[in-house]
Structures are given as C-alpha cells and as structure tokens.
Amino acid sequence: MTSSAPTSPVTAVSDVIFLDGTFPGSRDLLGGKAYSVNKMQAMGLPVPPAFALPTHVCAIYHDNGRALPEPIWQDVLEQLHRLEADTGRTFGAEPSPLLVSVRSGAAQSMPGMMDTVLNLGLTPQLCRVLADETGDQQWADDTWQRFRHSYASIVAGDPTAEPPADPFEQLRAAIGAVFDSWTNDRVKAYRARHNLGNGAGTAVTVQAMVFGNRDEHSGTGVMFSRNPATGENTLYGEWLSRAQGEDVVSGEKTPSPLPTVSEILPEIYPQLEQVATILEHEHRDLVDIEFTVESGRLYVLQCRAGKRSPRAAVRIAVDLVREGVIEPKEALARISPEQAAALADNHGVHEHHLVLASGIGAGPGAAVGHAVTDVDEARTLAEAGTPVVLVRPSTAPDDVPAMFESVAVVTELGGSTSHAALVCREIGLPCVVGAGAGTMTALAGRVVTVDGASGTVYDGDALNTDHSGARDEHLDELLSYLPGPVPAEHPLAPLTNTDQERA
Structure with missing residues (x-):
C-alpha cells in the first residue's frame, strides 16, 4: 500500500498499517498500544488482529479541519477487509458481524488520558443477529448497551445520543473522536506534569473485539509481572468475571485479586504466568499487561512498562x-x-488515630489534607494553597487535572489497577481505592490523613515526620x-x- 497523503511528515510510511508483526515501526510512529500489539504478534502471543493509523495521521486529521481525508479512509476500509479475513466475520453485516475496538495510543504511555470506544459495529438489527448466532440474547443486549453508552459519551458527547445506523459511519466518527482526545485537558495536564512536551499526536488502533462479558468462562484483567506498589517479584493484578476491560481500568467496579482466576479458570492462570514471564524478559522491566478471556481462551491486548511506586x-x-x-x-x-x-519526603503515620475509611492501598505514601468531593472545588482550594484530598466515587479521566493538584486521592470503588491508581502510583501520590459506599459522605469537609501503603484514611493529622x-x-x-x-x-x-x- 502506498502512502495516501503526500503531505505526511513521515516519508514512505503508510497512513494505515496492518499489525501482523512484520512491520518494523517504532513506538514513536505506531504509538505505544499499536507498537505493543505489533511486537506481541511477532512473538506469537495470542493477540486479536488489528491495524493502526500511525501518530502522524493525527496531525493530518487536525490540519484537515478535524476530518479524516478520503484516501486515508479508503485505506482504513482496505485494512478492515483484512480483519474480516482473519476473523471470518463481516463488519456491519450478517450472519456473523465483526465488532471492533477503536483505541488511542501515544508514543508515551498515558493511562486513561485519551478515549477508547468498544464493541463498535453494532446496530439494533445486528444485535438481534448476534443473539441469533450465539443463542445468547442477554450477552448480545449487554454488548449493545455497552456500545450505546460508549458511543454516546465519547463520540457524540451527548448521553442521550444514539449511534448512527451505518456501522461505517460509526467507525469513521470514532477514529475522529480518538484523534480529538489528543487535545483534551487531561492529556495537557498529564503531559505538563511529566514534562512530555507537545508530542506528535496519538495513533489509533482498530482491533477485532474479544468478549470478556461472553459467558461464565470469560472475564478481563490487568496484571503486573511484579508488585507495582512494593516491587516484590510476584505476579500481581486484578480480575473481573463476565466483564470488559473498561470495567477494570475505569475504576467503576471493584475487581477481585488476580489469583481468583486460578479458582475460576484453572487452565488460564499458568498461561498468564507464562505470558508475564515472556513479556518481562522482552522488556527487561516490570510490565503491565491487559488481557481478556473469552469462553476459556486467553487473549493479550496490550503490554507496556508498568507504572510503579x-x-x-x-x-x-x-x-x-x-x-x-x-x-x-x-x-x-x-x-x-x-x-x-x-x-x-516519605512519612509514616501514627496508627492510633481514628480510622474513618479503609480500602486498597494503591499509591504508597501518606499525606494530610482537607477532604473535598467536588472536582472544581478541589482545584480552586488547591490553587489557593489548601492541601486537598480528592474523594470521589471513582476517578473519571476528567478528574486527572484535579488529582495532580491534590495531595492524595480516595475512591469508593475501583481496584489497584484502575487508571486512577496507575496515575497516582506513578507520581507518588497517596491513594486509597475501593473504600466502599458512603466514604464520600464520611470524609467530606474533614481534615484527614491518607495512608496509601496500608489503604487507611485517618481522622485529622496523623502524619509522623520521624x-x-x-x-x-x-x-x-x-x-x-x-x-x-x-x-x-x-x-x-x-x-x-x-x-x-x-x-
């Protein structure tokens, strides 16, 4: 395939690239997610087929009035046919519809900062087709509702909007939405905090869906080759049965510890151990791996250097x-x-203080601040010099700028592999997740001490400066x-x- 955009700043590189492990692209070109998929394909790991629009296409999109040029769209359609050939399914058509995820991925890892759309390609009619094909109306309905919510909130920006009736229109709009997310406030805040500069843009990865919500032998999880909080050399992670990846990383649900996989799917856990060993050896570092199990079959979706305390x-x-x-x-x-x-600057705490809440320690260290439940109020107080502990039901990506201005974060829901936990752990921000319903009410307005090592929130200033x-x-x-x-x-x-x- 030849490059479809002569103005592209990368010479002789296609604007749409199939990720079969043969393309010698760099992380800067493909973005972290697509680079990872391509590399794992080359290693023979079980990765769903995918193609990518490289990082330089982000600038082409924005320079073209936030629209994907027609020649690039034709390249997308060509690579979509390759996904169909690899999966034996057809995008937007009966009898076996192909659904895809549309994922962001910059050269530098920025967990949760940009947008992803899952289960794309469904319509009410194709939902019925999917139910007929599988004999599982409940699963088809769950997948359709997930897509409706994802499309409305991320692509349409309107929770009441419905996806277009044409799956190809859905795909083109979702690619644009991912490119648009490169310029959002949370990306700007993350890049400023980590001195990453403006960057070249995000790539977009279009990948065949695999379904962790498929049945009782399905689920999704995130694992680390070593404990990212302590550094201990032991497999660490979290898992949700009958769920999709966003359920874990969004922090909107509280997952189970990774070893529960060995109880539910005993044949899968040794495969996870093997994958973690292979990928840590390849990266020569702690790795963070996203995976899905569909009907007892393991798929690896992403691998990157893990954020750590x-x-x-x-x-x-x-x-x-x-x-x-x-x-x-x-x-x-x-x-x-x-x-x-x-x-x-690390401090301990005087543990004799009254305990107000307990959860999972996700960002080690301890800090004292005023507990605030509103993001805008937290930013206003922080800018005025008040130490703020941000307390939320779960941390949405839009909360990230406020998180960066807080001294600690506490959530009612979520686990230690959620995006919030990854961000806090990386910058050494004390964080307690999964503290339970009612935590916001219990803490709001109080001065509290957050101990991110033990997962405990104490009343008042319990900091030990010794x-x-x-x-x-x-x-x-x-x-x-x-x-x-x-x-x-x-x-x-x-x-x-x-x-x-x-x-």
Missing part, C-alpha cells in the same frame, strides 16, 4: 541488577527525580551504585541526604 521503582531496579538483567548505571537512570523526591525508621536495603544498594560524591543538582541527591541522616 517510588519505593517499588528502587526495588525493581536493584533486583534486575542482581538478576543480571540491567547494569547499575541503568538502574540509577530508572529512578526519576520525582520518585527520588517522593522517597526523600525519618528514623528501618533502613531500606534496596535503597542502600541503589545509592552504592553512585560513582562518588553526588552534586546537589543530581536527581538522587535528596536520597543521599536522607540516607546520611539515617546513618
């Missing part, structure tokens, strides 16, 4: 040196200045990799000062 970052880096995977110099480079600062706790052997070993005296401007300087105080 500052203390886990230290342990993982040191353990990988001990295992001979990376060199000490690389271990030092893997600790960001923000992680180093969070470790230097740094004389037990020494961290992994931190000591990491600091021993430093070549001599460390200048004050070095990212790890705060840790060496803290280490000297403890010695």
Whole structure:
C-alpha cells in the first residue's frame, strides 16, 4: 500500500498499517498500544488482529479541519477487509458481524488520558443477529448497551445520543473522536506534569473485539509481572468475571485479586504466568499487561512498562541488577527525580488515630489534607494553597487535572489497577481505592490523613515526620551504585541526604 497523503511528515510510511508483526515501526510512529500489539504478534502471543493509523495521521486529521481525508479512509476500509479475513466475520453485516475496538495510543504511555470506544459495529438489527448466532440474547443486549453508552459519551458527547445506523459511519466518527482526545485537558495536564512536551499526536488502533462479558468462562484483567506498589517479584493484578476491560481500568467496579482466576479458570492462570514471564524478559522491566478471556481462551491486548511506586521503582531496579538483567548505571537512570523526591519526603503515620475509611492501598505514601468531593472545588482550594484530598466515587479521566493538584486521592470503588491508581502510583501520590459506599459522605469537609501503603484514611493529622525508621536495603544498594560524591543538582541527591541522616 502506498502512502495516501503526500503531505505526511513521515516519508514512505503508510497512513494505515496492518499489525501482523512484520512491520518494523517504532513506538514513536505506531504509538505505544499499536507498537505493543505489533511486537506481541511477532512473538506469537495470542493477540486479536488489528491495524493502526500511525501518530502522524493525527496531525493530518487536525490540519484537515478535524476530518479524516478520503484516501486515508479508503485505506482504513482496505485494512478492515483484512480483519474480516482473519476473523471470518463481516463488519456491519450478517450472519456473523465483526465488532471492533477503536483505541488511542501515544508514543508515551498515558493511562486513561485519551478515549477508547468498544464493541463498535453494532446496530439494533445486528444485535438481534448476534443473539441469533450465539443463542445468547442477554450477552448480545449487554454488548449493545455497552456500545450505546460508549458511543454516546465519547463520540457524540451527548448521553442521550444514539449511534448512527451505518456501522461505517460509526467507525469513521470514532477514529475522529480518538484523534480529538489528543487535545483534551487531561492529556495537557498529564503531559505538563511529566514534562512530555507537545508530542506528535496519538495513533489509533482498530482491533477485532474479544468478549470478556461472553459467558461464565470469560472475564478481563490487568496484571503486573511484579508488585507495582512494593516491587516484590510476584505476579500481581486484578480480575473481573463476565466483564470488559473498561470495567477494570475505569475504576467503576471493584475487581477481585488476580489469583481468583486460578479458582475460576484453572487452565488460564499458568498461561498468564507464562505470558508475564515472556513479556518481562522482552522488556527487561516490570510490565503491565491487559488481557481478556473469552469462553476459556486467553487473549493479550496490550503490554507496556508498568507504572510503579517510588519505593517499588528502587526495588525493581536493584533486583534486575542482581538478576543480571540491567547494569547499575541503568538502574540509577530508572529512578526519576520525582520518585527520588517522593522517597526523600516519605512519612509514616501514627496508627492510633481514628480510622474513618479503609480500602486498597494503591499509591504508597501518606499525606494530610482537607477532604473535598467536588472536582472544581478541589482545584480552586488547591490553587489557593489548601492541601486537598480528592474523594470521589471513582476517578473519571476528567478528574486527572484535579488529582495532580491534590495531595492524595480516595475512591469508593475501583481496584489497584484502575487508571486512577496507575496515575497516582506513578507520581507518588497517596491513594486509597475501593473504600466502599458512603466514604464520600464520611470524609467530606474533614481534615484527614491518607495512608496509601496500608489503604487507611485517618481522622485529622496523623502524619509522623520521624525519618528514623528501618533502613531500606534496596535503597542502600541503589545509592552504592553512585560513582562518588553526588552534586546537589543530581536527581538522587535528596536520597543521599536522607540516607546520611539515617546513618
């Protein structure tokens, strides 16, 4: 296929690329999600077939008045035929309709910041066809309702809107909506917080759907090859039966621990362990893997370097040196200045204070602030200098700018692999998720202490500023990799000062 847009800034690269593992594209070109899919296809892992519109097409779309040029759309249709051939299903037609997901993916991982549309390609008529084909009206209806909600909220921007009757119109609009999400406020806030610059744009991945909501032998989950909160070398993650991926990562439901998979689907858990081992070996790092099981068959949807707490970052880096995977110099480079600062400022809590709420510790560390349940109020107070603890039912992507201005986050629902937890863990923001219904009412207006390590919220200021706790052997070993005296401007300087105080 030849490039359909001569103005494309990337020479001799197609504007739509089939991800069969043979294309030698970089992460910058394909975006993180499509790059991951392409790489896992090349490794022979069970990945649903997909194609991508690379990152440079994002600029073409916006320069074209936020519209996909016709030649690129024709390329999309051509690659859609390849998905049909690979799946034996037909997009927008009987007797076996093909449904697809339309996913975002920038070069740098930004969990939950951009938009994704699932189950695309359904209409009321095709919903009936799907029910007839499978003999499962309940599943077909659930999938249709999920698509209606996703399309209305993400593509139409109107919760009362219905998807177009033409599935091809749905697809073209959803691709545009994903490109549009590149310029939303949460992306801007995330990129500013992490000094990522403006970036080239997001890619769009169109992938054949697999259904974790299909039956009792189906589900979806997120797993990490090591514990992202502590760094412990053990498989870690969460799982929801009869669910789709957004149910886990959105934080709108509280999932079960990953080991429950071994009880429900004992033949799947060893496959998960094997996949995690293979992908960690390939990445030479902690990996975050999204997966779905449909009717007892495992599919891997995405793999990326996992977001981790500052203390886990230290342990993982040191353990990988001990295992001979990376060199000490690389271990030092893997600790960001923000992680180093969070470790230097880390405080414990006085546990004799009244406990107001308990949940899952998702972002280690502790902080004190005024509990606020409204996003706009939280931002206003934070801008005025008031330490704010943001308390929400679950954290929607639009809450992210307020999260970045808060000292801690608490949610009533969700698990430790939700987007909110990933974002908090990455920046060292104390976070407690899944604290239960009524938490917002119990905490609103109070000064509270959030202990993200234990998953506990205490009344008042329970912070312990004493740094004389037990020494961290992994931190000591990491600091021993430093070549001599460390200048004050070095990212790890705060840790060496803290280490000297403890010695």
